[in-house]
Amino acid sequence: MIHNPGGKNSKIEEVRKVLEEHPSGMTIKGISNEIGMNRNSVAKYLEILTISGEAERKNVGPAKLYTVSDNVPLSAMLDYSDDCILVLNDSLEIIRANKRFFEKFDFERSDVLDEPAEDIDLPMFEKKDDGESMPVFPDSSILPEIQSALSEMKKRSTEVEMEYDEGRFSFEVDIIPTTFHTGRTGLTLICKDTTKRKEAELELKKYRKRLEELVKDRAREIRRTKKRLSSLINASRDSIYMVDEDCRYIIVNKELTRRVGVDENELIGSRFEEFHTDEETKEFKKKIEKVFETGRKVVHKHSWENPEKHFIRTMSPVKDPDTDEIEKVAIVSKDMTLFCNCSTCDFEQDFNQ
Secondary structure, eight states: OOOOOOOOOHHHHHHHHHHHHHHTOOHHHHHHHHTTHHHHHHHHHHHHHHTTSEEEHHHHEEEHHHHEEESSHHHHHHHOSSSSEEHHHHHHEEEEEEEEHHHHHOOOOHHHHHHHHGGSSOGGGGOOSSSSOBBOOOOOOHHHHHHHHHTTTEEEEEEEEEETTEEEEEEEEEEEEEEEEHHHOEEEEEEEHHHHHHHHHHHHHHHHHHHHHHHHHHHHHHHHHHHHHHHHHOOSSSEEEEEEETTTTEOOOHHHHHTTTTHHHTTTTTTTGGGSSSHHHHHHHHHHHHHHHOOOOEEEEESEEEEEEEEEEEEEEOTTTTOOOOOEEEEEEOTTTTTTTTTTTTTTHOOOO
């Protein structure tokens, strides 16, 4: 239970101070004489200090002797927390606040303690009420959640973002119903500062958005590059294509589809052997294997349909940029019939030296 010191903080402090000055202990009468306070009031404040754990009572004969407790008082325990902690009574007056709260918002104790929460100059407790219409709560106010938690006596959790003193703050707030030693009810507010985390999340969101924009820009550039490359490849009178280690067509240009006599969609994914003779396929596979084994370009001559029409085929390795392993072979097949009498020219000797 959390003790409620009421509206007499200064009087309680007087009683506590007297006890601290007399470590051996004092009676109610002694304290009354020391500070000029009537005995009933002294007894009441001593009872509050005892219940809160800040004072201890011993019976010495018929008298009651009070000393400062060696236990850590609740208020001191709250001050060890990094969260801002407030205790409100059932009238929603702030009866306790920890050190972190005062440091965070630069309040004086007299500005906060025993004051209604809605009178505190803090956006999370703001309420606009002209006395004529229903009160209005800004988005940054948690007063509606506070009122609901008190009336239902159920814990509530909420998030709040607010601007205060030229700064912007974010909090996760737990609103916990509390019963005091007097039997009255109230609330304990634990406000966890999430400002830095929210700022980091916002920066991450901006970074992701920028990254997505860069990816989109890069994708558009790649598409434009592919389109330009496709235009160049398809404009060539040479057959240009790419195959994998199984001799499957991956990329083909229009000249190759013209020579083979099939549509591009039919050609891609098909094997070389599906459109060539066994002899042509055997020779082609042999050259592809050599590229994969040596990692070097291979150039050789071949004929297509008509023995009088001759070509020179250049096979170049294409490596994976991450593994540096050969994964494909790019091929350019150039018609050399008009430039050389193939019966007297040794293309492989000329180009593979």
